[in-house]
Amino acid sequence: xxxxxxxxxxxxxxxxxxxxxxxxxLTVVTGFVLFMLMGYDPFAAIYHFFVSPLLSxxxxxxxxxxxxxxxxIGVGLxxxxxxxxWNIGAEGQLTIGAIASGAVALAFWGDTxxxxxxxxxxxxxxxxxxxxxxxxxLKTRFGVNEILTSLMLTYVATLFLSTLVxxxxxxxxxxxxxxxxxxTDAALLGVVFDGTRMHTGTIFALxxxxxxxxxxxxxxxxxxxxxxxxxxxxARFAGFSRNTIIWFGLLVSGGLxxxxxxxxxxxxxxxxxxxxxxxxxxxxxxxxxxxxLHPLGIILSGFLMALxxxxxxxxxxEVGLPQAVTGVFQGLLLFFLLASDFLVRYRVRxxxxxxxxxx
Amino acid sequence: xxxxxxVLVLLTVISAATPLLFAALxxxxxxxxxxxxxxxxxxxxxxxxAAFAVAVTTGSSTLGVFAGALAGAILAFAFGVLTxxxxxxxxxxxxxxxIFGIGLSALVGAGFVGIAVTPLPKLAIPGVSxxxxxxxxxxxxxxxxxxxxVATVAVAWFLKKTRGGMILxxxxxxxxxxxxxxxxxIGVRYRAVVFGGAMSGLGGAFLSLAYTPMWAEEMTAGxxxxxxxxxxxxxxxxxxxxxxxxxxxxxxxxxxYLQGAGGLDIPSQVMSMLPYLATILVLTVIAAGPWKGxxxxxxxxGRPFRPST
Numbered sequence: 001x002x003x004x005x006x007x008x009x010x011x012x013x014x015x016x017x018x019x020x021x022x023x024x025x026l027t028v029v030t031g032f033v034l035f036m037l038m039g040y041d042p043f044a045a046i047y048h049f050f051v052s053p054l055l056s057x058x059x060x061x062x063x064x065x066x067x068x069x070x071x072x073i074g075v076g077l078x079x080x081x082x083x084x085x086w087n088i089g090a091e092g093q094l095t096i097g098a099i100a101s102g103a104v105a106l107a108f109w110g111d112t113x114x115x116x117x118x119x120x121x122x123x124x125x126x127x128x129x130x131x132x133x134x135x136x137x138l139k140t141r142f143g144v145n146e147i148l149t150s151l152m153l154t155y156v157a158t159l160f161l162s163t164l165v166x167x168x169x170x171x172x173x174x175x176x177x178x179x180x181x182x183x184t185d186a187a188l189l190g191v192v193f194d195g196t197r198m199h200t201g202t203i204f205a206l207x208x209x210x211x212x213x214x215x216x217x218x219x220x221x222x223x224x225x226x227x228x229x230x231x232x233x234x235a236r237f238a239g240f241s242r243n244t245i246i247w248f249g250l251l252v253s254g255g256l257x258x259x260x261x262x263x264x265x266x267x268x269x270x271x272x273x274x275x276x277x278x279x280x281x282x283x284x285x286x287x288x289x290x291x292x293l294h295p296l297g298i299i300l301s302g303f304l305m306a307l308x309x310x311x312x313x314x315x316x317x318e319v320g321l322p323q324a325v326t327g328v329f330q331g332l333l334l335f336f337l338l339a340s341d342f343l344v345r346y347r348v349r350x351x352x353x354x355x356x357x358x359x
Numbered sequence: 360x361x362x363x364x365x366v367l368v369l370l371t372v373i374s375a376a377t378p379l380l381f382a383a384l385x386x387x388x389x390x391x392x393x394x395x396x397x398x399x400x401x402x403x404x405x406x407x408x409a410a411f412a413v414a415v416t417t418g419s420s421t422l423g424v425f426a427g428a429l430a431g432a433i434l435a436f437a438f439g440v441l442t443x444x445x446x447x448x449x450x451x452x453x454x455x456x457x458i459f460g461i462g463l464s465a466l467v468g469a470g471f472v473g474i475a476v477t478p479l480p481k482l483a484i485p486g487v488s489x490x491x492x493x494x495x496x497x498x499x500x501x502x503x504x505x506x507x508x509v510a511t512v513a514v515a516w517f518l519k520k521t522r523g524g525m526i527l528x529x530x531x532x533x534x535x536x537x538x539x540x541x542x543x544x545i546g547v548r549y550r551a552v553v554f555g556g557a558m559s560g561l562g563g564a565f566l567s568l569a570y571t572p573m574w575a576e577e578m579t580a581g582x583x584x585x586x587x588x589x590x591x592x593x594x595x596x597x598x599x600x601x602x603x604x605x606x607x608x609x610x611x612x613x614x615x616y617l618q619g620a621g622g623l624d625i626p627s628q629v630m631s632m633l634p635y636l637a638t639i640l641v642l643t644v645i646a647a648g649p650w651k652g653x654x655x656x657x658x659x660x661g662r663p664f665r666p667s668t
Contacts, residue, residue, distance in 0.1 A: 327462020334455035
């Protein structure tokens with residue numbers, strides 16, 4: 001007997017949606033072994049990482065808080081990824097969006113107008129789009145690799161935020177701490193449940209995911225993005241402009257990342273500080289892949305990756321696990337997912353050798 | 360110390376350039392075989408933490424250097440299993456490798472933050488190293504600095520003059536033809552990927568054992584990505600990688616000196632942006648310049664290959 005590997009004529013739909021669960025399972029099993037090797041009680045560690053955060057109102061509300069930016073950025077990135085447009089600078093676009101909306105909040109500090117928050121959202125989206133337009137321009141005009149430029153710009157954005165909160169935007173009455181004034185009420189998102197940090201941004205995140213699904217399923221540009229990704233030759237033959245798709249992928253994902261940044265500073269943070277994201281822009285890349293680049297899948301994977309953040313914090317408090325475990329889990333999860341893709345595209349068959357049947 | 364400040368500046372440029380040179384040479388070989396590994400940053404971090412942990416634990420920085428190379432090679436092998444054996448998307452897998460490397464190195468390194476290590480010894484030659492200017496510029500570095508130069512020569516010679524180098528280039532330019540005349544495409548690519556990982560690991564080891572020398576989370580600060588950009592900048596040619604690495608080492612040191620000089624009324628963070636902005640600028644100039652179209656990217660770069668039999 002021997003194993004024979006052959007490509008499937010069409011990818012397996014069932015496996016496409018089943019393999020993410022397989023990847024999660026493999027990650028948990030690996031985590032179990034890892035915790036054991038590190039000398040922790042693996043059952044307790046797994047319990048406090050994946051289960052106990054879901055058993056309290058606080059844990060659930062924090063899950064909503066952290067899932068919001070991941071879902072918003074994830075659905076945006078997925079559009080580009082479908083067409084092989086690799087925006088990996090969402091972290092930077094998020095930061096610029098936060099700066100733009102934060103600047104609006106500070107400019108109208110103390111103002112009670114209902115228009116402050118919408119204006120912040122517009123500023124955040126535009127900020128993110130503007131920042132993403134740099135790699136889009138360099139890619140379409142000169143053919144510069146968007147992976148490298150969007151990533152380099154992330155470092156620049158973080159340093160820019162730092163410049164501002166250590167300088168012009170520093171709270172004059174803040175004892176020289178590197179942070180802006182606290183935003184006033186008109187610049188803050190409402191809290192959904194009293195006593196938690198869950199803000200209306202989570203609800204918007206779900207609406208945005210549905211909107212992107214409609215965009216990708218029912219519009220011409222959505223169709224073009226999918227064709228460019230799946231059949232580049234057909235797309236060229238049909239006359240779809242590659243440059244339009246690049247601009248579209250980068251502007252939409254940049255704008256949404258900027259909006260996510262707006263929600264962070266107008267929601268859980270409430271001011272500008274040197275670090276406003278624990279890597280949401282990078283984690284959202286995993287969220288997009290784990291959700292199979294489908295907005296509805298991304299909602300699920302967004303919640304799961306949010307759990308990896310909260311579980312990491314919780315396991316640190318409860319069993320003293322280092323916080324870095326979160327990053328290891330996130331990387332492992334993407335590894336296993338990519339490995340399991342093999343099953344989607346190839347069929348493994350057990351073949352009996354002729355000699356064996358003869359004997 | 361009798362050296363002028365200019366000599367001291369040049370010395371720091373050399374140490375800022377060396378980690379970039381290692382990582383970019385490794386990635387050059389990987390990409391020449393037709394594989395794009397975006398996980399350089401993750402492999403460098405793994406190399407940095409492994410080298411530091413082993414050097415602190417055993418007291419031997421030499422063992423540390425080996426551990427750094429090994430750690431990078433192991434991560435690269437995992438990348439190979441996914442992209443070469445399982446034909447996974449190279450861009451996504453490279454990103455996964457970076458995210459995993461950042462997390463794993465932070466986890467392993469948690470116990471080593473704030474610890475000092477004996478830096479790699481300088482190879483001083485009595486008499487010669489004491490010569491003015493030449494003495495400290497050419498002699499008196501640690502072994503890794505020399506190794507990075509030797510590696511440049513070796514990579515250039517391998518690609519151009521050896522049979523193995525020719526096969527590597529053939530595999531990167533046309534995997535199907537190379538396969539049909541009987542070369543083991545996947546095997547060659549595995550070796551190229553693992554070599555790239557070991558070199559990234561060495562670059563990381565240099566950072567944590569010689570450049571800083573200490574361990575801090577995400578201490579590579581984007582050097583892995585700059586190394587990737589250097590390969591494009593160099594049009595996949597080893598000597599230009601050397602030139603590019605020293606150019607970027609120069610930019611890094613320049614902004615440090617400008618920050619230190621203080622006379623300028625520019626916030627230090629803005630100065631710190633320089634290496635990243637320079638990377639974007641250089642990539643744009645290379646892509647837009649009159650020599651565009653002659654960039655010489657390997658034809659099969661990033662394309663998965665699975666033999667049909």
